[in-house]
Amino acid sequence: MTTTVAELVAAHRSGAVALADTMRRVYQRIREVNDPAIFISLREEEDALADAAHLQGGDRSLPLYGIPIAVKDNIDVAGLPTTAACPAFSYAPESDAEAVARLKRAGAIIIGKTNLDQFATGLVGMRSPYGMPRNSLRGDLVSGGSSSGSAVAVARGIVPIALGTDTAGSGRVPAALNNIVGLKPSLGLVSTSGVVPACRSLDCVSIFALTVEDAFAALDAIAGHDAHDPFSRRFPSGLLAEIPTGVRIGVPRSEDKLFFGDETARRGFALAEKIARDLGAKLTEIDLTPFFRAARLLYEGAWVAERTAAVGDFIAKHPDTVHPVTRGIISQGEGKSAVDAFRGFYRLQELRAQSYAALADLDALMVPTMPRPVTVSEIEADPIGPNSQLGTYTNFANLLDLAGIAVPIALSGDGTPFGMTLLGHAGRDAALASIGRAMHARTGLTLGALGAPQPALSALTPGLRAGEVALAVIGAHMSGMQLNGELVTHGARLLEATSTSPDYRLFALDGTPARPGLLRVAAGAGTSIALETWALSTEAFGAFVASVPSPLSIGTVTLRDGSVVKGFLVEAQGVVGARDISEFGGWRAYLAQAAR
Secondary structure: OOOOHHHHHHHHHHOOOOHHHHHHHHHHHHHHHOOOOOEEEEOOHHHHHHHHHHHHOOOOOOOOOOOEEEEEOOEOEOOEOEOOOOHHHOEOOOOOOHHHHHHHHOOOEEEEEEOOOHHHOOOOOOOOOOOOOOOOOOOOEOOOOOOHHHHHHHHOOOOOEEEEEEOOOOOOHHHHHOOOEEEEOOOOOEOOOOEOOOOOOOOEEEEEEOOHHHHHHHHHHHEOOOOOOOOOOOOOOOOOOOOOOOOEEEEEOHHHOOOOOOHHHHHHHHHHHHHHHHOOOEEEEEOOHHHHHHHHHHHHOOOHHHHHHHHHHHHHHOHHHOOHHHHHHHHHHHHOOHHHHHHHHHHHHHHHHHHHHHHOOOOEEEEEOOOOOOEHHHHHHOOOHHHHHHOOOOOOOOOOOEEEEEEEEEEOOOOOEEEEEEEEEOOOHHHHHHHHHHHHHHHOOEEOOOOEEOOOOOOOOOOOOOOEEEEEEOOOOOOOOOOHHHHHHOOOEEEEEEEEOOOEEEEEEOOOOOEEEEEEOOOOOOEOOEEEEEEEEHHHHHHHHOOOOOOEEEEEEEEOOOOEEEEEEEOHHHHOOOEEOHHHOOHHHHHHHHHO
């Protein structure tokens, strides 16, 4: 069974799994899970199949080719209502949110809209008239909020990716409670155009996935500046990498490790510290006092008025349609003044300076994602107290302009999960994800609630960046060969050594110097030919290919994983009388044999 994005995209590209079969499996899984509270609205299965049919004959190189995705119901999807878990608030968006539009352009297929704590206010997943999504691991635990449906949909294997939002931990706490990854991007890295605001200056679109690599693949698809979003920011593109030896990670002092009497959680964080050390990290205890003080500003300070600014007018007109706890929290902003706001801004700046000083010379801060799991019965008895505990290590992150990623660490025999979160300065999303990737792999945990093993970590190769084109080379332009300098002079970067799909023949062309010609042939008549892929800027690519001599040309080459890149090909007329050297599997092997 394919479970991760990487596995599913590879299966789609190779033809091992048809896109229509993936869509059918999604809807079958929804029926098997049988939790009507996960989704607020679902697309018809026939519509998803139609999308699959449209994609099937298209560009297989799309990064999320045929990936089914669920979207939290405070993010607009054209054709589905946006409710923010309040039926009276519901409206029909005319267009997709920018993040959703980018997912679609990357080849994803939207399945439906997921449940949430009403108006994205809460960390428990129990404040919705559409019901409470069941925790995927233990029925007595809350599923976490506010992005409850998105987290459960991923953990239960309905979709491999789901969008949430995160203002105070809504993209991290549900991840920890369901044994999955929750990626909270830097503020402004992902557009919030088309997202119902909670606290607009602090909101971000978050990502749930079974693995860090999957979450980062989705982030890569949706990140980027949006001129229509005034809160959008420009960050340099980042790539996953192997974590360096001696990475410096801050951890809370003993007195700042708050687990509220939960020894299982305490042991879970001790395990996280051990894993980090085993990976070569240097741990340093830091004082979290300024972080905790900043967190209190979120609901005790003027920032609660941002929630009032977002939906307060609607609540004032329709008070009986809003969950009483939600209404009570948002209404607190009505008493805040401009004076309160400015005092809050000044205080936050002081706390940011103190917090950043604590983070100086550190690559990341590692904290528990939540102090302890919370049960449904606890929230029924006290809707506020246990909810506040869940936000202990999440409420300060967006106020302090930190990026974060929540990663599973431990899973007890009774299904009790524990996770940690890595936090760092804005723009360090890739670095945090790289550390989280290595730590998650070291745990050996199974994925979500599926019991499926984690895939083996693949070797990381530098990927394409914005404004670059991948070019396949098969001859003297490969690394270490006589014409490679032409590529390097154009600023090219080696991506990977790989091979074509088994649909090509390789010829030694007449002339001096000797050069190969790659020809696409009928299915079953070819073989796989070794090559390298190189990244060039679009300008350098144009200049480079302008010098390609006949009978060679630049066309589309299909790689062994089903993806397609630009590459050197030969015209059919050009191989007349040329020697077929396909048996050698590549130009290097042929030259080595010729030398012997």
